[in-house]
Every structure is written in structure tokens, then in C-alpha cells.
Amino acid sequence: MAKAEPRVIVVGGGLAGLSAAVRVAESGTKVDLFSLVPVKRSHSVCAQGGINACNDVARQQGYSEWQHMDETLIGGDFLNHQPPVYEMTHWAPKIIDLLDRMGVPFNRTSEGMRDLRLFGGSLFKRTHFAGASTGQQLLYGLDEQTRRYEAEGKINKYEFWEFLWPIIDDEGVCKGIVAQDVRSMEIKAFRGDAVVMASGGNGLMFGKSTMSVICTGAAVARCYQAGAYLGNPEMIQVHPTAIPGEDKCRLMSESARGEGGRVWVPRKKGDDRHPLDITEEERYYFLEEKYPGYGNLVPRDIATREIFWVCQEGLGIGGANQVYLDITHLPIATKNKLAAILEIYEKFTGDDPREVPMKIFPAVHYTMGGLYTIYEPYDPERDTYTPASEPKRQPNEGLLYGDPKNMMTNIPGLYAFGESNYAYHGATRLGANALLSCIFDGLYNGLSVHNYAHAPQGTPAGELPDALFDKYVEQEKAKVQKLTESTGANNPYEIHQELGLEMTATCTVVKEEQRLLQGREKLAEIKAKYQDLKISDTGVYTNQNVSFARALGDMIVYSDALMEGSIARKESRGSHYRSDYTERVDDQFHKTTKVKYDADADKPIIEWEDIPSPLVPLRARTYGKVDASPEKKEEAAAS
């Protein structure tokens, strides 16, 4: 019998999924690509600001890849792993070059070179951008290459298919997935010698966020329930500047701050005059006063908390949870550079931000935790990749290229890339690093997946008996059947709203023990309600009601892990700020929160894992902070 050709399954068609698919297909392995939506509509399109990479211009200003790594590590409050971050930042210039070759319309200087902009967390210009829709342009660039391989028969797309469960054989090795066509509702098993999860973030768990409606985190939660560990689930990035909306919060990119946008509130509480009637002296530019070094360019967690606190003090616009983000003073050319994001504000609020300061407030934006993954640190003895012409690297300076372990979860054969992976961002993500980490995962670790698929653990997927796959299909069919027959009391959309409000109140900007314990009880209540669901759609075709209700169950399980992680981490670090434990506590918590699902008790089990610091020692995050504000006694929280 001819041996079955190895195949790789990629779940998710955003930047991470597409770059993985392209890289694996290019290596000569066939790829089956699954996405809930046509890949060109993945949430990556919404990224506005840009993508970080040291280039020659930055280098000549004194910047380096090492410094990019250092900024990423300190930005993440040292919860990131250093070897993968080293590798990512050192690969960044190559990634930009590649995207450039793919035809991504990066902004240009007069000489025709790629232009750079300033972004939070750095004092150097090192962010490449394509208008104010960099994510869209990068995704399209990768989508085009994917389509090219699709035309050549190397990539097979399954769009409008939802990932339901990983298939794990008797030896605990991942051998494929169960998925459902959300139009015909057909449920099927697919064999794969390696599976890459690139399913994005979990913003919908917080009700309203800046994410797409498909970003439920359900795919990650399903892997977690199937035995994969979560890493740092409590690390949720709340973006400082979003436009609050009825259906969702819309992102106002950090580039508005990077290009000179200023954040302020009236100095006088409850001052409800028109912003243009408030004079300079009557305005409180709180970020500039407290952080003179970085000003409006402080990292996101700091900006978020400062905005939150200022509103808590009652200094928000008219006493509400809103502050001004002001770009009215900027020159026309800069406003034009920001045109696309300004249009969003105008389109959804009706006000012209060129004339009137924008009203903004923080919103849940990015999932820094996710599936726990492992990697193989660089070892000069085993390096078969680095050309002799390149400078020699020390151990731990990066990853071992092509090693099958890179970004694999604790389940052999199951990988996690992009936002569904926990490795790169640590306790808060540096702006414009997300696009980089997603594409880096796909391009760099795609080779690891290819290598693994050609020498998988145990029996190759193509040779395993049908019974194994049928068992999982039956498991998923039974879940759908149970949901379809639910005639209980509770509407899933209402439960979702309740979940979102609770998670936003307890697990976002500021966390506190008592409130978290209440949240834990509230989650138990929500879980009980979920057991008594009412499904109003009995259709057997494109039943969105069933799909949503199923994802809701997974969101609740994931929320549990997030809540327990938040309770257990009794310190403040990056985006995780505990008002009852305001200091970073390295000896106890310079560790990964590893969360395992206890299926029998239906609850998360927390474990801790030390994080080595082979390259950069830990230091405090100050960003040049001073106690300048006469209005507020500082709690020295952000450091």
C-alpha cells in the first residue's frame, strides 16, 4: 500500500494562519486551511497602526534588533520568553522585506523607500505602515500568495468551516480535527499529521471589544478542554483609545498618539463646555505631565490605567467615562496620514476629528495569553541553518530553526501560532508587535510544522483506523443534537451579555480580590443558566443560533480559566493590575500561569512555571515617570 502523503491542517485564516499555510505549502507539504469566514475577512484586516522592525534608517539612529527585543521584553513586563522574542525581533527586518516583495503598498519616502513612524513603547521610529490599514494590506498580501498556492493545488481552503475539536489518538498525539460547515451544518473529521491553531483572540468573552464578532476564543477553549494547557490567560490587553459603540467598540489606532495626538481632560471636574472653548491652561495633559520622557507614547497598559484612573477621579469629560484624544492641532499632512482612522471616527460618530477632539475610552483589544507552547532554544552545536557569513550566535540567542518543538502545545502535533499563542507578548503587548508575531510564527515556525509532519509521533494520520475519527464526529454531533433540542428558559444572547459585563467589570483594567471572588460566583450562576438554554432556531441549515450557543459554552469555560488566573496572580504586572497587590513580585510570580482543565470537576487547575531570563535581566518599568500631577497622589503602580 502506498504511504499516505503527510498533510498539515491550519485552523484560522488571519495573518498567522495564512503565513503558516504559505510556508508549509512552499516546503512541499499539502495544507488544508480552515476558516470560519472567507480568509480575506479575518480579523487581522482591522489592525491599523503598523508593524515593528528595525531597519537601516532606525539602525543609523542608534536602534537595533536587540533594542527591539529589549522593548518587547520590558513592554511585556518580562513574562515573555526571551529566546522566541530574540528570534522574532531579529527576523523582523526580513519579514518586512518579504512583505514588500509581495507588493504590500507600504508608505514611501520621496526616494521610494519604506517610510517609518513612531509608536508607543519606543523613542525610535521603527514602525512600518501602509496608510492606516496596515493589517488589511498585510493580510491581503498573504491572502494573494495563499490564493496562488490554492490555484496550484497545494493549499485547500475550507471557508465557512468551524473548528470543533482536535482529534487525539490513544497515545495522546494530535492527528486531525473535527469541523463543521456552518452553511450545510455537515460535521466531518479531517486527518492531519500536524494541526496549527491560528484562531485568534477571545474578545467576545468581554461582550463588547475591538475584535470581530468571530473572535470568541472558542477554538482555543476547545483545545484546552481536550487537554492543551493555557498560558497566562489572565493577560488581556485593554487598548487605551477606542470609540465606545452600541454594538462594539471601535479601535482608534495608537498611531494617532504616535503622530502627535494628545490625551487630555478638563482640569476642572464636570467641566462640560465644548472642548474648543477650554483653554490650554484649563486642560490636564495627564500622560505628558506624569511621563515627561514618553508622554503620550507610554505603553498601552500604562495609558489605559491612567485614563481609567482619571475617569475614576471624576475628571472624565462631563464626569463620564471618556477622555479627549486630540489631533486638531496637527498639520494637514499628518492628518492626511491618519485619514483612514479619522474616517472611522467620523463615520461611526458623525463628528469630524480634524476639527473637534475625539472622545475615547479603553476597550478590550488583544489576548496576550493563549495556548501554552514550547520551543527549542538556539544551540550553536545543532545549528544547521545559519550561513557561515553571519555572525556567530550564543546559546539562547533565538530558536533552533526548523525544530519540531517550536510553538507546539503540550499535545504533540498540535501547534499554536499568532494571537492564540501565549509566547511573545508577556504581560502586555507592545503596539505594532502583533502583526509581527503572527507573521513570524507562520513563516518561521511553519518549517517546524513541515518537519514534524514528515516525522510525526506514532502512526501517521493516514494509517489510523476510521473508528478513531468517527468517535470524535459522534461526540460533536451529540453536542449539536443536545443544543438543537434545548427548550429551556434562557436566551444565549442574553447570557452572553451577562458574561461580557461580568468579565469586563472583573478581569480588565483593575482587578481586586473581593470583586474577583464575586465574579467566580457569577460565572457559576451563568454556567447554571447555560444548562437551561432556549434555542430559537430549529433550522438544519446555517443555524447561527446553535453555532453561537456552542461557542458561548466554550467562552464560559475559558472565562473560568481567566478568572482563576486573575485570582491566583497576586501581584501587578503589565496589563494585569491588582489594586490590592500593586507591586510586581518577581520571586513569586515571575512565572507562567499554566492552566489545565480538569474535565471531571469542570474547573481550571493552576500550575506555575519558572521563566528563564538568559538574555536580559529583569528591571522596573518606569518610562521616566515623575509625580507631576498636583491632582493625584501616585501609588507608583505602573512601575
Place this chain on the structure above:
Amino acid sequence: MIAPNPDQKFLVRVKRQDGESQPAYWQEFEVPVRPSQNVISVLQYIAANPTTTDGKDVEPVVWDAGCLEEVCGACTMVINGRARQSCSALVPELLAEANGGPITLEPMTKFPVVRDLFVDRQRMFDNLIKVKGWVPIDGTHSLGAGPTESPEKQEERYAISRCMTCGCCLEACPQFTKDNDFLGAQAIAQAYYFNEHETGKKLKKERLDVLMGPGGVSDCGNAQNCVQVCPKEIPLTEAIGKAGRQLTVHAVKKFFTGS
């Protein structure tokens, strides 16, 4: 702006269809007025409260949505008779347009209906394969930077690169129908976009062969509807015009050289 009265309600008429081959029918819903309301929040309200104005509990309306920021292109539908994104369609404006209501929601008519307001736009993605909508790079290995480009060229390309494959241009186009093979503004503009890239133009001849064939540029009736409805203000007719000029040169060359 006047604060909305919480007791105030308005009517929404939704054209429904249980599946591709099923007959279409209309249902009417009453929705309370909320601040900064768009069609998405109207549909979310109906999903949570699927009861028609005559008190019948019905199955929730199915629709397609993604980012809700007018970038992903998913939530396009025909609203008050015009194709647009439901995320950026604001209720106060729609009510004004419809003289106080009802607001009508229908699926796009140029694509097969999957269910209710959800349509299948695969044809648009297939057309991108037909016109070879990509830059033929030599793979993902480190081969240095791409070609330099003037800021003017970047701006021209950037404008077209924002096409989110939403289908508004095709819905509005009198030449594009469900059963003909006209490529339409979206695919032609993309072909032009790639022809204008230094490396992308290496496939220019092949793209122009496609645009010269059946369903190509000559089928465009120059009705200009596409450019008027494009939510991203892509200079579609200009791109079609420029593609047309490339075709003329291509045809003349072909005539004289036979290749």
C-alpha cells in the same frame, strides 16, 4: 443631537429565505430606538428577540458579519434598496431616508442566497484566481527588499488595495448578473493593481489575456454605478479605463508579434 426616547420604536422589514432554493418572504420587526444604533445592533436585537410585529415567534434572522468597522467586507446587504455595509449604516439616517420607516433589509441579488441576508460571494474570490491577483515572488526566502516605489504610485495602488471584496460594485452593476461571466469592477481593478507593481507586472500579459476574453473589460457598459456605491471610494472606473488602455496596447502588440 436629541437624546433618543427609550419608548420610541421603529419598524424593520426583512426579506427572508430559508435556503437557496426556497421561496423568499417578508417579516416585520419592531425595534426600540437606541443611541448610536446601526443595522448590526438592530439585527443583534432581533436575534435576541425574534418576535415579529404580529406577535409570532420566528427563527432569528441569519446574516453575515465580521469586524463591524467597514474593513472586512462581510456584512454587505441591500438596505433601503441600496447595497452597503450594515455596520456603517446608521439608523437615524436610514429612517430619514425611508421617511420614518420601515427600514428594509434584503440580501444582495447578484449572488446565491445561503439563508436570509447571508449570500455566497465565492465568485468574487474565484475571479481573483482568474486574473492572477498576486505578485509572483520567488518564495519566502530572504532575498532582500522589494522594488522601490514613488509615493505617488504607492498612493494610487493603496487606494485600490483597500478593496474588501464586499460586492457593492457588482450589486450595482447593470452588466453583472447571476448567470453571466462578466468579471466586474472588483476583479478588473485588482488586475490593474497588480499590473502596476514592478514584480506584479511580470504576469501582466496573462492578466490582459483574461481581460480581453469573454466577460472582460469590453463587457463593461460604463454605467459608473460601481464607483458611486463603493464604500472605500476606490477609483474603479478610472482603474477600468486604465486597464482598457493597457489592453489596447496589448492587443496591438499581439497583432504585430503574435504573442
